[in-house]
Amino acid sequence: MITIIDYGVxxxxxxxxxxxxxxxxxxxxxxxxxxxxxxxLILPGVGHFDYAMNKFNESGMVESVTDLVMSKxxxxxxxxxxxxxxxxxxxxGKLPGLNWINADVKKIDSSLLTQTTRLPHMGWNDILVDxxxxxxxxxxxxxxxxxxxSYYFNCKNNDDTIATSIYGNKFTCAVNHKNIYGVQFHxxxxxxxxxxxxxxxANL
Numbered sequence: 001m002i003t004i005i006d007y008g009v010x011x012x013x014x015x016x017x018x019x020x021x022x023x024x025x026x027x028x029x030x031x032x033x034x035x036x037x038x039x040x041l042i043l044p045g046v047g048h049f050d051y052a053m054n055k056f057n058e059s060g061m062v063e064s065v066t067d068l069v070m071s072k073x074x075x076x077x078x079x080x081x082x083x084x085x086x087x088x089x090x091x092x093g094k095l096p097g098l099n100w101i102n103a104d105v106k107k108i109d110s111s112l113l114t115q116t117t118r119l120p121h122m123g124w125n126d127i128l129v130d131x132x133x134x135x136x137x138x139x140x141x142x143x144x145x146x147x148x149x150s151y152y153f154n155c156k157n158n159d160d161t162i163a164t165s166i167y168g169n170k171f172t173c174a175v176n177h178k179n180i181y182g183v184q185f186h187x188x189x190x191x192x193x194x195x196x197x198x199x200x201x202a203n204l
Contacts (some may be wrong), residue, residue: 002026002202003038007059009052010044010082014188018195024202032064040201041065041074045081049105049151050093052081062098069100073179076100077201083153083175083182092151101177102156108168120150125165127173127185133162135174135181137200143193145173145185153184 002019006012006028019026029035043065045052056062068074078086087097090105097105127143129136136143143163152171155161163174165184173184181201187194 001038002040002042003029003035004042004044005035005056005059005061005065006030007056007061009055010046010079011186011188012044015042015044015198018188018198019202022195022199022202024199029061030059032061035061035064035068038068038074040204041068041076043076043078043082043085045079045083045085046148047081048092049081049084049090049097050095052085053093053095053097056085057095066098066100069180075179075201075204076181078180078182079188080148080184080186083184084151086175086180086182087153090151100180101160101175101182103160103175104154104156105151106154107151108171120148122148125167125173125185127163127165129163129174130161133174133176134204135162135176135183135197135200139193139196144190145183145187145193146189147173147185153182 069076084105086100087103087105088099160175160177161172162176164170165173175182187197
């Protein structure tokens with residue numbers, strides 16, 4: 001059972017529909033009771049870091065989700081701001097992150113960009129898979145994903161980085177630490193490449 005955490009932020013229905021199409025058992029959690037039998041978790045997120053953290057804190061699910069992830073090693077996939085929430089803190093806000101991965105979140109240096117529209121980084125970008133992580137299995141072509149962000153995930157341990165992309169500078173766009181996964185891009189908007197990644201997560 002994959003459980004999508006609905007705390008009022010993110011493309012919940014898009015993920016739900018993809019997993020249903022793939023034939024993966026999926027549910028949506030809106031309170032702590034909804035996640036009790038979860039085998040895997042999706043933590044979506046869009047918008048401002050503090051807004052997302054506030055909404056998650058107000059949902060009443062943080063303690064239960066943290067117990068599943070940190071004590072019971074249930075796999076979780078954080079997406080976009082949901083990935084950034086896995087870090088200790090973000091330069092975008094004042095609230096602490098979940099601190100599930102030793103990392104912080106920094107603003108993209110716009111002085112390095114040559115594009116007329118500098119931030120946010122919006123659109124399709126190639127990624128470079130840094131190791132043979134199962135999250136990227138069966139992606140035979142060069143993977144391309146849809147991005148929409150102005151901040152990036154800065155790992156303190158390079159081994160946690162499993163894929164990078166380039167926008168001005170090279171930055172981490174996917175992470176994995178034990179049972180915790182995160183992607184900066186939007187797999188639910190990335191057609192074949194995104195569907196395959198979500199299928200890979202379901203098959204972990």
